[in-house]
Amino acid sequence: MKFASLKNETPDGQLVLVSRDGKFAVVVPELASSLLDAMQRWDVVAPGLQQRYEALNAGELSDTFAFQPTACGAPLPRCPQWLDASAFLNHGRLMEQAFNTPPIPDFDTIPVMYQGASDDFLGPTQDVPLPSEQDGIDFEGEFGVVVGAVPMAATPEQALACVRLVVQINDWSLRALGPREMKSGFGFLQAKPSTSFAPIAVTPDELGAAWRDGRVQMPLHVLWNGERFGEPHGGEMNFSFGELVAHAARSRKLTPGSIVGSGTVSNSARSAGSACISERRVIEKIDLGDIKTGFMKFGDRVRMQAKYDDGREGPFGVIDQRVVAPN
């Protein structure tokens, strides 16, 4: 199934089912008022949603309308917990050099993860107001999963079975603020403004063979102001989403609708490019001896879209946003 949330006057938005081809949508208020509502009552509402989704794809529904990504907020405009890992070790190792921070202990064997704000997510085409160009404005292309209820101390296998939806994320970062927060040991807070999401959240079965080993096996195509920036592949993730969710639930339960992110998608092959500016900058320093690329300016745009390995467009839709001065 494919879900999106139309912006309305409520904080959780209006849930719609989106057809498999991404062209049509239908509201389902008699089944669930919002995607968060559906997550909280998943076992009860999933069969009815599945039936409606099949009827939508078969062209059997009369109350459909054209799906407009610009009308969408994040699939979950707010959620109980947002936990973001750094599960691509290639990215983490480059960032240690970029930030000049000491090596992270047990980085190869224990995931690192921070807790982010989950009360104010941004939709795929919303402008992104940020306080200052001096903060080192950067994007981070990621994948993530939305989980059902995860009990405390779940195993990775149990945790993977709790995955309900897969999402595509831009975890905005303010790089000038990150190193001090890392060195404090308390983790990212000011360095992480509101996070953005592609319009469509999908059940794992929609991905077919591109959902394998608890990973999204797709390249994430990133363009900055219309120019190619990279298309690193999600399959190179060093921990599975099962391992990440289990890590998050080690000492507390996760309530339904919580989101766990992969961290910046990153490949060891330089030819893949990058999904964040900071990584490109440190590669320039290592490979060329000098940093050439600056961070984002107000008015800049970033576009992110996952595609299948054969080049077909992915199921999540497109993130295409502009950074703007604070209102």
Add this chain to the structure above:
Amino acid sequence: MKFASLKNETPDGQLVLVSRDGKFAVVVPELASSLLDAMQRWDVVAPGLQQRYEALNAGELSDTFAFQPTACGAPLPRCPQWLDASAFLNHGRLMEQAFNTPPIPDFDTIPVMYQGASDDFLGPTQDVPLPSEQDGIDFEGEFGVVVGAVPMAATPEQALACVRLVVQINDWSLRALGPREMKSGFGFLQAKPSTSFAPIAVTPDELGAAWRDGRVQMPLHVLWNGERFGEPHGGEMNFSFGELVAHAARSRKLTPGSIVGSGTVSNSARSAGSACISERRVIEKIDLGDIKTGFMKFGDRVRMQAKYDDGREGPFGVIDQRVVAPN
């Protein structure tokens, strides 16, 4: 005003107004269904709540009942954001020695703060299931504030004006897991299970002179298994709550009902004792050369109650909880 939330079948509980003497309560469903609902519509509902509160205190209401703290969840059983500082520098400096972590940069001038889980808070007398006694189970007695809508980049003065309620907190910590998470730079996650709250949240005016300079000017009395552990005073906080809330809102807004905590209350005078075990342990090491005190075991209880300087009981009620094995 004094508010509490009775446990019911909904995640946000049933809002009640509690009389100033803490003896009586009244439900106010026609004004607000939950405290979170009241926070989100504060300007609209506050006058009606104030009127009802005055009638409750004057004995003019017929539908009151005896207030039972054991029937309460946290005042906000879940909230949009939970951000916890370490604003008592005496505590932070001792913890650096306890954890053997490097000095935090700019610790005297810039608050440190982590983001915690805000989807599953515990009430004042609920048992606390934790995965293992080997994790170094510890309590942390704190004060905190509940804010209204805080715009991005609010000043400390603006932020202080957004404070709606004051709360008393036990920020449970798993000390065996903390140092690795600090050294990762990503901050606390597994080291911070669900947080507990005293039953009553109060508007700042309820504190009288004990709310001054954006600080709670009260000692927090802590007992572990019935024995005195400490009563450090909230007035020694090195940053005001205005400064802490502004720090949290540097690069993003906070939505109504978000909670900002002080971190463990801690005084430089050894005679005040401590509000967490880890701090006592490092003091033992420094002053006596040897750590004598272990962490909590399943079945142990901790009791926390703020009192006024003249010894009168504080307005928040009592946290009195038992740590138990996972269910």
